[in-house]
Amino acid sequence: MDSLRELYQEVILDHGKNPRNFTTPDNATNKALGNNPLCGDQLTVYLKVDSGFVEDVSFIGHGCAISIASASMMTEFIKGKSEDEIKQIFNKFHEMCTDEGIDKGSIEELEKLQVLSGVREYPTRVKCATLPWHTLLAALAGEKEVTTE
Amino acid sequence: MMSLRTDKDEKYTFNVDNVRKDFPIFKESMNGQPLVFLDTAASAQKPNQVIDSITEIYKTEYANVHRGLYKISETLTAKYEGVREIISDYINAEHTSEIIFTRNATESINLVARSFGKSFLKENDEIILSELEHHANIVPWQMLREEIGVIIKIAPINDEGEFIIDEFEKLLCNRTKLVAISHMSNVLGSILPVKEITRLSQAVGAKVLIDGCQAITHLPVDVQKIGCDFYVFSGHKLYGPSGVGVLYAREELLEMMPPFMGGGDMISAVTFEESTWAKIPHKFEAGTPAIVQVIGLGVAIEYLKSLGLEDIRKYEKTILDYATQKLLDIEGLRLIGTAEDKASVLSFTLDFAHPHDVATIIDGAGVAVRAGHHCAQPLMNRMNVAATVRASLGLYNTEEDIDRLVSSLHNVSEIFN
Numbered sequence: 031m032d033s034l035r036e037l038y039q040e041v042i043l044d045h046g047k048n049p050r051n052f053t054t055p056d057n058a059t060n061k062a063l064g065n066n067p068l069c070g071d072q073l074t075v076y077l078k079v080d081s082g083f084v085e086d087v088s089f090i091g092h093g094c095a096i097s098i099a100s101a102s103m104m105t106e107f108i109k110g111k112s113e114d115e116i117k118q119i120f121n122k123f124h125e126m127c128t129d130e131g132i133d134k135g136s137i138e139e140l141e142k143l144q145v146l147s148g149v150r151e152y153p154t155r156v157k158c159a160t161l162p163w164h165t166l167l168a169a170l171a172g173e174k175e176v177t178t179e
Numbered sequence: 180m181m182s183l184r185t186d187k188d189e190k191y192t193f194n195v196d197n198v199r200k201d202f203p204i205f206k207e208s209m210n211g212q213p214l215v216f217l218d219t220a221a222s223a224q225k226p227n228q229v230i231d232s233i234t235e236i237y238k239t240e241y242a243n244v245h246r247g248l249y250k251i252s253e254t255l256t257a258k259y260e261g262v263r264e265i266i267s268d269y270i271n272a273e274h275t276s277e278i279i280f281t282r283n284a285t286e287s288i289n290l291v292a293r294s295f296g297k298s299f300l301k302e303n304d305e306i307i308l309s310e311l312e313h314h315a316n317i318v319p320w321q322m323l324r325e326e327i328g329v330i331i332k333i334a335p336i337n338d339e340g341e342f343i344i345d346e347f348e349k350l351l352c353n354r355t356k357l358v359a360i361s362h363m364s365n366v367l368g369s370i371l372p373v374k375e376i377t378r379l380s381q382a383v384g385a386k387v388l389i390d391g392c393q394a395i396t397h398l399p400v401d402v403q404k405i406g407c408d409f410y411v412f413s414g415h416k417l418y419g420p421s422g423v424g425v426l427y428a429r430e431e432l433l434e435m436m437p438p439f440m441g442g443g444d445m446i447s448a449v450t451f452e453e454s455t456w457a458k459i460p461h462k463f464e465a466g467t468p469a470i471v472q473v474i475g476l477g478v479a480i481e482y483l484k485s486l487g488l489e490d491i492r493k494y495e496k497t498i499l500d501y502a503t504q505k506l507l508d509i510e511g512l513r514l515i516g517t518a519e520d521k522a523s524v525l526s527f528t529l530d531f532a533h534p535h536d537v538a539t540i541i542d543g544a545g546v547a548v549r550a551g552h553h554c555a556q557p558l559m560n561r562m563n564v565a566a567t568v569r570a571s572l573g574l575y576n577t578e579e580d581i582d583r584l585v586s587s588l589h590n591v592s593e594i595f596n
């Protein structure tokens with residue numbers, strides 16, 4: 031039960047139930063659809079990008095508590111950041127979700143997102159946490175759709 | 180736990196405690212808890228009888244089949260061919276040569292699509308599937324459509340997950356050349372009226388393929404009574420090894436159909452100018468088959484027969500009824516698939532947690548279920564759900580397993596509410 035409590039922390043449950051920035055905007059410049067074919071989770075991420083900065087971000091879709099919470103927290107975290115910064119954050123986030131031996135200090139910059147590190151103990155759930163991020167990168171790259179395999 | 184249950188009007192004896200002793204997996208634990216295995220619809224656990232027979236063959240009897248002119252090869256060939264008889268008897272085929280060994284049900288369906296479909300169907304011929312098919316009984320037909328331009332029509336189900344025979348009948352016409360339909364849904368547990376479907380289809384001249392992947396484990400199957408042209412299933416869901424599947428097809432069809440793959444074992448004579456095919460069934464079994472797995476499947480069927488097929492079914496029904504009752508008592512739980520005629524599968528959603536979160540949390544309590552779309556995405560769309568939790572039963576499940584499932588679902592509720 032301990033690692034489960036670690037995975038399903040209050041913050042995650044809260045974002046899972048009441049996702050932030052959960053809307054379809056009408057002024058998006060970029061958007062991408064993310065699919066997890068294994069479980070059928072689907073998210074669309076919308077961005078308003080201006081001179082290399084993500085001015086606004088939102089998402090809609092359906093999925094498990096982990097993927098919805100991850101998406102919700104992601105939108106809060108990246109708003110106002112530059113594309114380059116976002117790519118670096120993605121790499122760190124990905125490392126945090128997959129690398130068992132990761133040094134805690136090195137992910138401090140992920141701040142609140144660190145609550146998602148519990149997925150490391152659940153290999154089948156890592157993709158739930160990373161799906162929104164893959165979708166985000168796809169949207170930034172101007173791709174319409176991305177699938178996690 | 181229950182043993183030697185006897186009902187007033189349905190007398191049977193089935194000792195689940197003894198049966199569980201035959202399945203060594205139940206000595207194992209999962210996440211520190213005794214394993215509660217509720218995923219038989221994906222693949223069944225194996226009894227010692229099957230496991231030991233496999234080990235024994237490799238240790239003392241192994242050789243290739245149909246080739247060696249020496250004792251152990253002959254003995255093993257006889258055992259391998261003997262399984263054709265066991266299966267033929269199990270599904271009541273008219274001839275042993277109507278049983279073709281494949282890798283799995285998926286390959287069996289692809290064999291029919293490639294061999295029968297490509298040779299005997301043509302552009303604008305119609306194939307009818309149902310809304311509840313597994314991807315294995317959808318994709319091969321879409322591939323055939325790509326290749327030769329057949330038309331695929333979909334027979335609907337109702338909200339309970341029951342096949343609507345009247346709607347199906349409206350789709351039938353003289354362009355219908357094949358009806359490919361499940362005997363039992365892997366998601367909803369619904370049992371389809373395959374005999375009636377076959378009768379109606381054949382009346383317009385269509386051939387009928389039944390996907391028996393789930394039915395073979397839980398229902399009596401009599402291909403002659405059903406009257407179908409093709410019947411497919413996988414050995415691994417029938418307590419046998421993975422790597423072997425079965426295609427039953429009526430003899431006259433197999434005679435007409437061209438081989439699916441070429442190579443050794445399926446020929447009668449080969450020159451560089453031409454080759455002639457072996458007789459059925461071997462025409463469809465190119466290359467060294469899954470020798471030991473086939474024999475293991477034979478052992479699995481003999482094992483089930485020794486327990487009493489009718490008794491197994493009655494016992495499973497008591498567990499299904501018990502589980503249905505217990506699950507419906509959980510607040511916020513919705514059963515997906517409430518057909519009157521159903522067996523051994525319980526799909527559900529909880530209004531407070533996503534199926535994947537449910538599966539992860541109850542895995543922590545040692546309970547193995549499946550969550551997701553169960554390789555039936557069109558059916559998920561039909562039932563308006565993205566995913567379900569699926570608990571599926573085998574002959575080794577007990578009321579205690581169901582109680583453990585229910586209490587683990589209360590853990591989920593504790594975390595989420």
Ligand SMILES: Cc1ncc(COP(=O)(O)O)c(C=O)c1O
Binds near residue numbers: 413554
């Ligand atoms: C109804 C049904 N059809 C087809 C299949 C495919 O079986 P296999 O993967 O063994 O070929 C399955 C198993 O998942 C099934 O439940």
